[in-house]
Amino acid sequence: MKTKSFLLLLMIIISSLFACKNNLITNISNKDPKILAHRGSGTIMQIIGKDTIIENTIAAAKYGFDNFDGIEIDIQMSKSGTIWLYHNSDLYNNDTQKCILNSTDEEIITLNKDLPKWKQLCTLEDVFVYHSLLNKDKYISLDVKGYFNATCLGGRNISNEYQQNIADEIIRLTKRYKLENSVMIETDYKEVLDHITDNYDTLKCYFLAYRNFNKKLQEAIDCNYDGLSFSIKDTSLNKANIEKLHNKGLTIQIWTIRNNKEKQKALDLGADFIQSDVIF
Numbered sequence: 630m631k632t633k634s635f636l637l638l639l640m641i642i643i644s645s646l647f648a649c650k651n652n653l654i655t656n657i658s659n660k661d662p663k664i665l666a667h668r669g670s671g672t673i674m675q676i677i678g679k680d681t682i683i684e685n686t687i688a689a690a691k692y693g694f695d696n697f698d699g700i701e702i703d704i705q706m707s708k709s710g711t712i713w714l715y716h717n718s719d720l721y722n723n724d725t726q727k728c729i730l731n732s733t734d735e736e737i738i739t740l741n742k743d744l745p746k747w748k749q750l751c752t753l754e755d756v757f758v759y760h761s762l763l764n765k766d767k768y769i770s771l772d773v774k775g776y777f778n779a780t781c782l783g784g785r786n787i788s789n790e791y792q793q794n795i796a797d798e799i800i801r802l803t804k805r806y807k808l809e810n811s812v813m814i815e816t817d818y819k820e821v822l823d824h825i826t827d828n829y830d831t832l833k834c835y836f837l838a839y840r841n842f843n844k845k846l847q848e849a850i851d852c853n854y855d856g857l858s859f860s861i862k863d864t865s866l867n868k869a870n871i872e873k874l875h876n877k878g879l880t881i882q883i884w885t886i887r888n889n890k891e892k893q894k895a896l897d898l899g900a901d902f903i904q905s906d907v908i909f
Contacts, residue, residue, distance in 0.1 A: 662896065665770055666693030666700045667885050667904045668716065681747035685714035688747055690756045699768025699811070701884070701904045704753055705729040706795045707737060712753040712802070718778035721748075728781035730791075753799075757806040769808070770858075770882060770902065771799065772837070773816035792820035800829045813902075815858040815882060826853055835882055839863060842870045849879060856880040856901070861891050871899050 669689025671682045682688045685703055693700035703716040711734050720727050720740060727736065741749040753771070760767060773795060775787040787795075796814075803812050814825055815835040822834040835858040838845035842857075842865035849857055856879040859866055866883070874881055883895045884904035895903045 662900045663698035663768055663902050664909055665768060665882070665902055665904045666697040667906050669693040669700045669702055669714075670697065670906065670908075672906050681745075683748060685716055686747065686749065687751040687755050687759065690714075690751075691759065694760070694763060694765070694767050696908055697905070699770065700756075701770040701772060701815075701882075702753075702756065703772045703774050704795070705774050706791065706798065707732055707734055709734040710794065710798060712795065712798055713737065713750050714753065714756070715750060716774065718781045726778075726780040728777060730777065730782055730787075754802055757802055757808060760808065760811065761806050767811060768813065768902070769811055770813045770815055770835075770904070772858075773799075773814065773818060773821050775816065775818040775821075787818065789820045792818050793824045796821045796824035796828075800825060800832070803829075803832060813855075813882070819852065822854055823852065840865060842866055843873075846870070846874055846877070846879070850877055854879070856882070858882040858884065860884060861886065861895060866898065868898050875899070 668684035669686065670693045671684040671686060671689030675682045677692065680688055682692050690700055690702065702714050704712050705715050706712050707729050708731060713729050715729050718728050720729070720732070729737070737750055756769065760769065775792070776785055779785055799812070799814065803809055809831045813833040813835060814822065815837045816822065817837040819836070822836065825832050825834055833855040835856045836845060836849040836852070836854050837858040839860050840863045842859065842863070845857055857874065859881060861883050871881060880901035882902040882904060883898065883900040886892050886895055886903055886905035887907065892905070892907070892909060
């Protein structure tokens with residue numbers, strides 16, 4: 630009887646230790662928020678050594694991985710089904726009004742040949758390959774773009790089919806490079822998040838919002854998302870609301886930090902992830 634009692638007590642102690650460990654993992658981010666390099670931290674053109682760095686390029690991603698806890702990058706999908714890093718609609722405001730969505734990979738590669746190396750577009754797979762060589766715990770937040778100029782996309786908003794296709798490609802690449810614990814998805818296009826949640830719920834999904842914190846939080850809860858991605862500028866972003874979010878078991882990415890005042894505000898609010906243009 631004593632042996633059985635001892636074993637039972639030992640099992641209870643071990644279970645408690647694991648529970649504490651899991652709680653620490655869950656809560657570690659808002660005690661020690663992770664800083665993500667906004668657009669790879671190439672938003673403002675920089676000259677570092679012999680390298681010129683601009684947003685959403687492989688050089689920006691490398692710089693972000695070297696100097697931050699991870700990166701935030703913008704992604705779009707070409708006609709060929711490849712995901713490329715890019716923020717805007719028109720490709721460098723060219724005369725033909727070409728954009729990622731209505732271009733094939735061959736057309737984008739041809740465009741790249743006419744650009745200086747530091748300005749060339751890269752694919753999401755390029756970033757994943759580089760990440761896999763780092764052997765470091767670095768986060769990648771993928772901002773799925775969906776609203777474009779009418780010259781690029783007649784309806785301006787991406788279709789449900791496009792959303793499902795880009796979600797499937799994100800899932801495929803994440804599985805291939807075993808980045809389930811590193812990749813997060815953020816977008817205000819719910820079909821992308823729903824498709825990932827339904828088909829590969831290991832990936833963390835963040836509902837991107839600009840205002841109406843409580844309304845967006847409830848939507849995230851109802852849709853079984855992992856959290857919100859929210860603007861630092863909106864007045865509905867306050868400590869009480871973030872505590873409410875944390876109490877529901879969700880986490881938050883806050884964007885975009887550009888100065889010390891905004892940095893301190895994000896820290897005081899209890900952010901889990903902070904997208905920043907500046908190194909803390």
